[in-house]
Amino acid sequence: MSKKILFILSEYGYWGEELLGPVVACDENGYxxxxxxxxxxxxxxxxPSLDPGYVDPPLGRSVTTPEVAVAATALDGSSRLDNPLSLTAWIPxxxxFSEPDYLRKIEAYYxxxxxxxxxIxxxxxxxIVGGSGPIVDLANNGRLHELILAFVEADKPIVAECYGVTCLAFARNWDDRxxxxxxKHVTGHCKEYDYKDGTGFIGTDFNMGPPPYPLxxxxxxxxxxTGRYHGNVGRETSVLVDYPFITARSTPDSFLAGRKMVEVLEKGLRKFGW
Structure with missing residues (x-):
């Protein structure tokens, strides 16, 4: 049986390294x-995620090395991303509640x-790959929430990076909310890393300014x-494993998150970073 990892990406822009890190881990380990x-x-x-000269405003330095820029640009331009699955076509x-014949429709839905x-x-x-794009079409995507819940129910690990971690916070069973x-113990984009201006998206000229919410x-x-958020401000990387979740704070954590995913799958890792 072939080994497969499902990657969820925003249509409004992902951060190059945050895709590259886990993809490299997959390629190197036969997934x-x-x-x-x-x-x-x-x-x-x-x-900006493909530009090693781009200076991240909160950090005051470049967050993309020349080597990562070349590799992420090659992946972004490759045919690998040409025909992604559609959550809309896949998940109902x-x-x-206000629709006519609601009871029959909700029965069909389930x-x-x-x-x-x-x-799955x-x-x-x-x-779930990070960047600003997930704010638009992934964070509050009900279809993605159902997919996340299905992975949790099936006891399958989920990696979430940066603003992709929001999807985990909002994925809730409708019975208990x-x-x-x-x-759980998780990490994610900390307040110190948030932009004050310049949050942008692919396909629009809209500058949101700061993010719409502090993750x-x-x-x-x-x-x-009984859980805890860990920002790990001042530490170069922040990746947590609290099974089944593997969460990564931001760009520099992407390769480590990919490696920890493999450790979870192949070595039984269940806790890391807290």
Whole structure:
């Protein structure tokens, strides 16, 4: 049976290194990378993430080495990303309560969701790639939330990077509305790393300014009184494993997150970084 990892990417821009790190781990360890986006549109890297001369405003330095820029540019321009799966075509859309014949529609919805359990048997893990794009089409994507819940139910690990970690905080069972990271230890984009201006997206000229929410605060609340958010400010890397979740704070953590994913899958790693 072939080994496969499902990668979820935004159609509004991913950060180059945050795809490259886990993909390199897959390629080096015999895992096939399968890519998916919200509607099946080809993902594109955010231009600053491919530019070693780009100075990250909060950090005051470049966060992309020349070597990573070359490799990430090659991956972004390769045919590997040409035909991603579509979450819209794959996963049903939950009906509104106000829709006519709601009961029959919600029954059909749950029947259709059952097929996901079979669909994901082929995958060993999921990676939610970070960057600013996930803010737009992944963080509050109900279809992605259902996929995340299915992976958790199947006891399959999930890697989430940077603003991709938001998807974990918002993925909730509709019965109890508790975050799936309640009681877990996670990392993610810390307040000190947030832009004050310049949060942008592929395909738009819109400068959002700062991010629409401080992810650190979201994660502090979602992990609850028995879990914890770890910013690890001042440390060069921040990757946590609290199985089944592998969370990475930002760009420099991408290669480490990929390596830890392999350790989780092949060596039984269940806790790291806290």
């Amino acid at each position: 096939q990378a399968v890519f998916a986006t919200a509607t099946g549109k080809r993902p594109q890297a955010l231009p 859309d939950r009906p509104y 029947r259709d969701l059952g097929a996901i359990e079979t669909d 048997e082929q995958y060993d893990a999921m990676v 508790r975050s799936i990271i309640d009681g 650190e605060y979201v994660l502090q609340d979602a992990t609850g009184p």
